[in-house]
Amino acid sequence: MIAYLKGNYFHKTPASVQVEVNGVGYDVQITLNTYSKIQHLESGTLHTHLLIREDAHILYGFFELAEKEMFLNLISVSGIGSSTARIMLSSMKPDDLVRAISIADVKTLETVKGIGKKTAERMVLELRDKLAKHPLQSDISPLKHNSLQSDSLNALMALGIARNAADQAIQKVMHTNPSIGSIEEVIKLALKTV
Numbered sequence: 001m002i003a004y005l006k007g008n009y010f011h012k013t014p015a016s017v018q019v020e021v022n023g024v025g026y027d028v029q030i031t032l033n034t035y036s037k038i039q040h041l042e043s044g045t046l047h048t049h050l051l052i053r054e055d056a057h058i059l060y061g062f063f064e065l066a067e068k069e070m071f072l073n074l075i076s077v078s079g080i081g082s083s084t085a086r087i088m089l090s091s092m093k094p095d096d097l098v099r100a101i102s103i104a105d106v107k108t109l110e111t112v113k114g115i116g117k118k119t120a121e122r123m124v125l126e127l128r129d130k131l132a133k134h135p136l137q138s139d140i141s142p143l144k145h146n147s148l149q150s151d152s153l154n155a156l157m158a159l160g161i162a163r164n165a166a167d168q169a170i171q172k173v174m175h176t177n178p179s180i181g182s183i184e185e186v187i188k189l190a191l192k193t194v
Helices: 032-038 065-075 082-091 094-102 106-110 117-133 146-158 163-176 183-193
Strands: 004-010 016-021 024-029 043-052 057-062
Touching (some): 004 024, 024 057, 032 082, 043 065, 057 082, 094 117, 146 163, 163 183
Antiparallel strands (some): 004 043, 043 057
């Protein structure tokens, strides 16, 4: 298996990039998220997954390890192939997908082209516990308000508000007030939106 490629980027498009490693050129399928990270770079490292089918060997590349891990989780779900997984990761960031799956936000998952209600529900059913046990190894620093969000979520749930509604309210509050600093403020504003 090819775990990663480190080399020069040639002929970049939003769907693929050619990577030269020691004189050998690899055609690598990428997501829009990866393309946005490499479009101005001349060289770098892509975490890869080689998919071997009867009619083709396809190499998928990801700028972040978390995106590769999410891709592998998605293709493990019955009914989601590599093309659909790539579309999902082009539409949403891995953290957003994890959040949607962990709170069973089927409506958000359905917004991705090719994902219907049954597939979204199956994804939640098959991946929710798996993602909780093995969180993605993100190359990005944790969210600025991560502990504030989780503490606020726990407080709202203790007040009897459903997890999904509480999480959506907190996300809305944090988005509209990025400089918010205390749990009390988050809870007060979130209670107004629930």
